[in-house]
Amino acid sequence: MDEGRTVLARRSVLTRLQRTRTRFNRWTTGGTALVLVVANVLLCWTMVHVSSVPFSAYLPIAVLSGLFLPPKWLALVDATILLTGVFIVLYRHGTVPLWGAYAVLLTIMVIMFWVAASRARLGVQGNLGESMLVDLRDRLRTQGELPELPPGWGAELSVLSAYGDSFSGDFLVTSREGDVLELALVDVSGKGIAAGTRSLLLSGAFGGLLGSLPYEQFLSASNGYLLRQQWDEGFASAAHAMIDLSTGEYSLASAGHPPPVKFSAGSGRWQVLEGDEGPVLGVAEAVTFPRVTGRLGRGDALLLYTDGVIEVRNRDLRDGIDRMLGTAERMISRGFEGMAAKMCAAARAGETDDRAAVLVWRR
Structure with a gap:
């Protein structure tokens, strides 16, 4: 009887640990998405006030989002990038090179979203896939x-x-x-x-x-x-x-x-x-x-x-x-x-x- 209670107690502890880990991962993912959204807004504000900041500064945010976020959070960050990107292009009078840069950014975002969706189907979001292969x-x-x-x-x-x-x-x-x-x-x-x-x-x-x-x-x-x-x-x-x-x-x-x-x-x-x-x-x-x-x-x-x-x-x-x-x-x-x-x-x-x-x- 005592052994059975001990086993049940251990399982209960493991279950609580798994739930805690799951909550932590969710909060971490949401926090990462929030940080990237804020970074995108700050970048937009900087590009409005500092004309020397290139439009290509959006690329690191788009790539990092695709590497570390699941599709539902990535969609939020990508939407922010698309809206602020259009605003910057129009604010800078929409020259042909700017629209070309915007098209390149859009292409990269589509590719990164496809990568994130593929990882999500396999259950290896973010860099978990690489970690699994290394292991x-x-x-x-x-x-x-x-x-x-x-x-x-x-x-x-x-x-x-x-x-x-x-x-x-x-x-x-x-x-x-x-x-x-x-x-x-x-x-x-x-x-x-x-x-x-x-x-x-x-x-x-x-x-x-x-x-x-x-x-x-x-x-x-x-x-x-x-x-x-x-x-x-x-x-x-x-x-x-x-x-x-x-x-x-x-x-x-x-x-x-x-x-x-x-x-x-x-x-x-x-x-x-x-x-x-x-x-x-x-x-x-x-x-x-x-x-x-x-x-x-x-x-x-x-x-x-x-x-x-x-x-x-x-x-x-x-x-x-x-x-x-x-x-x-x-x-x-x-x-x-x-x-x-x-x-x-x-x-x-x-x-x-x-x-x-x-x-x-x-x-």
């Missing part, structure tokens, strides 16, 4: 942060988006439970901002699957999730790795992804871990994803990467892999740190494609 981008990056590894292990991730966009179609999700580390490097169809929305959704879904079910079932579960979405362009490739940090044993599986690469300290060479692989995710039902197993010894490393790192137009992917491994062999004398970033930066695709690489090594 989603940061959450995507946080989702792919590598966990802290025990002594004797190191890891590095590099993700570069096409044309320097804030969002990338390549992302990493990780999970560590005790000595078991799981990594899933995913390449969503499309690139840059076009693939950003799907990356945001899939990173959350795949991050929830990773570590919550046996690692052998991860790719099958991810494939089923993508099939249920029924997207027109809903496929993705993925490489999944499970590494036992106590023994160095690993298990790898691929879903239409470039083959992983292993560095062997004994031979000092990189080796492509080729084997059977499953199809890309989101295309066919009831498919299997064969796994490759092995062990990382002291000084060994495991590299997962997306096709943007190796893809070269009009060339076979094998040529791209050979080029990447040649770059890696030249870097190995300086150690593994910084290698993933240099591989992505040296990719032949350059900024025309998303690139991602994750490197895990045992010291």
Whole structure:
């Protein structure tokens, strides 16, 4: 009984806080509109008494109103601007340049009203839309942060988006439970901002699957999730790795992804871990994803990467892999740190494609 009362009390407090926040937002919005109306009137008065003030001084008020006010308040400010603007044009004898400036101001106001109305339909008025996108981008990056590894292990991730966009179609999700580390490097169809929305959704879904079910079932579960979405362009490739940090044993599986690469300290060479692989995710039902197993010894490393790192137009992917491994062999004398970033930066695709690489090594 006491627990139930406590829960009800907490809900009541949260409800009151939400109502208070809503009232505060309404008062803030109304206050902003009032300030802009007053600023517009003062500007009109100034332009009447100071002839050197240009008519273009109306533009900042029109733009700021469109950025920060919802449509109903924006209409009030715009009406004030239109009336005072006509008054100033007539007061200054209505020359052709003044009417032209008035037409430009009217055009900008229409555009800003359309932007405000579009945001209102989405429920992200003012600058909330930009704040939401920034928050989603940061959450995507946080989702792919590598966990802290025990002594004797190191890891590095590099993700570069096409044309320097804030969002990338390549992302990493990780999970560590005790000595078991799981990594899933995913390449969503499309690139840059076009693939950003799907990356945001899939990173959350795949991050929830990773570590919550046996690692052998991860790719099958991810494939089923993508099939249920029924997207027109809903496929993705993925490489999944499970590494036992106590023994160095690993298990790898691929879903239409470039083959992983292993560095062997004994031979000092990189080796492509080729084997059977499953199809890309989101295309066919009831498919299997064969796994490759092995062990990382002291000084060994495991590299997962997306096709943007190796893809070269009009060339076979094998040529791209050979080029990447040649770059890696030249870097190995300086150690593994910084290698993933240099591989992505040296990719032949350059900024025309998303690139991602994750490197895990045992010291």
